[in-house]
Amino acid sequence: MSLPESYVSIRGLSFSRGERMIFNDLSVDFPRGKVTAIMGPSGTGKTTLLRLIGGQLLPDAGELVVAGENVPQLSRTGLLEMRREKMGMLFQTGALFTDLSVFDNVAFPLRIHTKLPESMIRDLVLMKLEAVGLRGARKMMPAELSGGMARRVALARSIAMDPELIMYDEPFTGLDPVSMGMIVKLIRGLNEALGLTSLLVSHDVEESCAIADYLCVISGGKVIGFGTPQELLDSDNAEVRQFLRGEPDGPMPFHYPADDYRQELLNGVS
Ligand SMILES: Nc1ncnc2c1ncn2[C@@H]1O[C@H](COP(=O)(O)OP(=O)(O)OP(=O)(O)O)[C@@H](O)[C@H]1O
Numbered sequence: 197m198s199l200p201e202s203y204v205s206i207r208g209l210s211f212s213r214g215e216r217m218i219f220n221d222l223s224v225d226f227p228r229g230k231v232t233a234i235m236g237p238s239g240t241g242k243t244t245l246l247r248l249i250g251g252q253l254l255p256d257a258g259e260l261v262v263a264g265e266n267v268p269q270l271s272r273t274g275l276l277e278m279r280r281e282k283m284g285m286l287f288q289t290g291a292l293f294t295d296l297s298v299f300d301n302v303a304f305p306l307r308i309h310t311k312l313p314e315s316m317i318r319d320l321v322l323m324k325l326e327a328v329g330l331r332g333a334r335k336m337m338p339a340e341l342s343g344g345m346a347r348r349v350a351l352a353r354s355i356a357m358d359p360e361l362i363m364y365d366e367p368f369t370g371l372d373p374v375s376m377g378m379i380v381k382l383i384r385g386l387n388e389a390l391g392l393t394s395l396l397v398s399h400d401v402e403e404s405c406a407i408a409d410y411l412c413v414i415s416g417g418k419v420i421g422f423g424t425p426q427e428l429l430d431s432d433n434a435e436v437r438q439f440l441r442g443e444p445d446g447p448m449p450f451h452y453p454a455d456d457y458r459q460e461l462l463n464g465v466s
Pocket residue numbers: 213218236237238239240241242243244245
């Protein structure tokens with residue numbers, strides 16, 4: 197498969213949490229201007245990968261090149277600049293500021309990071325809110341919004357600074373089917389309208405297949421499948437197929453790694 201030029205290029209990435217090896221010599225390229233959904237069993241390190249790309253975590257080894265720059269080697273100022281100018285992130289925990297209106301939430305990054313006059317900030321905020329269909333809700337407070345609306349405001353805020361790369365961590369969680377459909381449409385639509393490179397971590401196979409140009413399946417610290425949704429649904433790899441089809445039986449382990457069960461019972465370990 198020949199891929200378009202990559203925007204994020206990861207080589208030989210290793211990362212551990214205590215004794216637990218999360219990534220072991222992982223290499224992958226995420227194509228520029230495309231939506232790639234990162235999938236895999238729970239606890240496999242999908243959120244961790246986004247945090248490594250965003251420079252919030254440092255790898256034990258390897259390169260994470262974003263727009264030509266190796267993120268772990270950036271100075272603190274360089275990293276902040278890269279995040280501000282190139283990256284937008286929409287994490288599950290990325291809550292809105294409850295004491296600021298919808299308008300002020302979206303204006304926040306522009307006011308903090310730019311010296312633009314208020315009249316220009318107003319135009320930009322209205323443009324971003326229009327893009328997520330909430331220009332009419334600009335005076336509302338976060339407590340007055342539904343979960344789906346709040347997610348869309350957070351999305352408008354994460355594109356306020358016109359990022360090149362946007363990372364979504366479980367953007368569909370807790371949404372009703374209509375709001376979920378809207379977010380799906382928005383992620384796809386914004387990617388095309390703004391020429392973004394989008395990385396999406398999600399457990400929702402159906403939604404991910406609907407919007408992603410590529411799927412990247414991670415398991416056991418490595419990439420076990422990368423391709424278009426159709427290519428992976430037809431994959432020769434039983435683990436990839438099991439995951440995408442949601443089959444309980446297959447090569448994917450049910451148990452989190454643990455010491456021998458019999459020994460633990462005999463030793464009375466708690
Ligand atoms: N702050 C932390 N300290 C120690 N271990 C952590 C921390 N955060 C995550 N982990 C561990 O790192 C591993 C990967 O976590 P991560 O959240 O990246 O997985 P995930 O694939 O996103 O999972 P899920 O799909 O369930 O959200 C897990 O085993 C988790 O227990």
